[in-house]
Amino acid sequence: MYSRIAGTGRYLPEKVLTNFDLERMVDTSDEWIRTRTGIERRHIAAEDQTTSDLALEASRRALEAAGIEASDIDLIVVGTTTPDQLFPNVACLLQDKLGIGGMPAIAVEAACSGFLYALSTADKFVRLGEARRALVVGAETLSRITDWKSRDTCVLFGDGAGAVVLEASETPGILATRLGADGHFKDILYVPTGVSRRKPPPGETADQTIQMRGNEVFKVAVKKLGGIAEDILERTGTPKSELDWLIPHQANIRIIQATAKRLEIPMDRVVLTVQDHGNTSAASVPMALDVAIRDGRVQRGQMVLLEGFGGGLTWGAALLRY
Ligand code: UT7
Numbered sequence: 001m002y003s004r005i006a007g008t009g010r011y012l013p014e015k016v017l018t019n020f021d022l023e024r025m026v027d028t029s030d031e032w033i034r035t036r037t038g039i040e041r042r043h044i045a046a047e048d049q050t051t052s053d054l055a056l057e058a059s060r061r062a063l064e065a066a067g068i069e070a071s072d073i074d075l076i077v078v079g080t081t082t083p084d085q086l087f088p089n090v091a092c093l094l095q096d097k098l099g100i101g102g103m104p105a106i107a108v109e110a111a112c113s114g115f116l117y118a119l120s121t122a123d124k125f126v127r128l129g130e131a132r133r134a135l136v137v138g139a140e141t142l143s144r145i146t147d148w149k150s151r152d153t154c155v156l157f158g159d160g161a162g163a164v165v166l167e168a169s170e171t172p173g174i175l176a177t178r179l180g181a182d183g184h185f186k187d188i189l190y191v192p193t194g195v196s197r198r199k200p201p202p203g204e205t206a207d208q209t210i211q212m213r214g215n216e217v218f219k220v221a222v223k224k225l226g227g228i229a230e231d232i233l234e235r236t237g238t239p240k241s242e243l244d245w246l247i248p249h250q251a252n253i254r255i256i257q258a259t260a261k262r263l264e265i266p267m268d269r270v271v272l273t274v275q276d277h278g279n280t281s282a283a284s285v286p287m288a289l290d291v292a293i294r295d296g297r298v299q300r301g302q303m304v305l306l307e308g309f310g311g312g313l314t315w316g317a318a319l320l321r322y
Helices: 019-023 030-037 051-066 090-098 111-127 214-235 253-262 281-294
Strands: 002-011 015-018 041-044 075-079 105-108 133-141 159-169 174-181 245-248 303-310 314-321
Touching (some): 002 051, 002 174, 019 030, 051 133, 111 174, 111 303, 174 214, 214 253, 214 303, 245 253, 281 303
Parallel strands (some): 075 133
Antiparallel strands (some): 133 159, 174 314, 303 314
């Protein structure tokens, strides 16, 4: 038994923040942001919009695309770093908003790799016969943990949600997923405070906002993303030349270009949304997938590689026949 993608959806909050808006907020320029990151604009959630609200809209669209009702779902897995509240988890809140209940509702926290972790988890349930239709979501309100006074980070992030309906299928579908993490890199991309650590560690004044040593993250990202992609292709016996689309985490166009080069995939076979969405963490891969399915680039039967990378450090990939 395999799992296959039956439908996708995405939701972006209405408010758009452009690089020119940011020029008025911090000492930066549209030129710097575009050339160093590829980002031109990002969406920001309204004050009363929570992560589960964004997840709900994306989920409704994915359910519609799959041609099923919320009540047909028998598993929910949500990847997020920015949950509405400590508990109930976002998957439970989403379940309630969808008007359904009873099925497991799992929240996965793996920063920007959250969707790949969620997808890999749901895929296992389906393969083992424990779920037939799973709703898998990546949703974030990163604007809530962004330091809007720091040009080092505030130009990078955005809000949004992407959702996928997975269904059981005798033919693939998802061919393989690979996940990895290395907690030794905990100090190069992190939020210093949380629940049981209420005060920042000694020597740090940072509050509950994203801290990043961008250069170091960049280097590890390029290495790990290239490595995991080659690994998953090798394990499934798939030549690089068979890949139709690369849909990577949208953090920085230069990281994406470096990964594509290593995989020998031309950039016109890489789905790019970083210019419009910025880095939306766990939401970036499912939103990019939805964009490329809805605009007709990704076609049924094509081979697609999804990749994510983020705080932890964590990374993940999924190879699938759409
Ligand atoms: O999604 C999770 C994973 N996250 C990532 O993958 C992010 C990975 N890292 C990156 O994308 C890049 O490292 C950044 C986009 C964050 C930074 O780009 P960079 O080319 O590595 O720049 P840098 O940090 O080396 O900074 C270069 C210069 C510095 O000035 P000096 O020291 O050369 O005078 C910075 O102060 O650019 C300056 N700078 C800025 N200038 C204008 C940093 N941020 C800005 C800014 N506007 N927003």
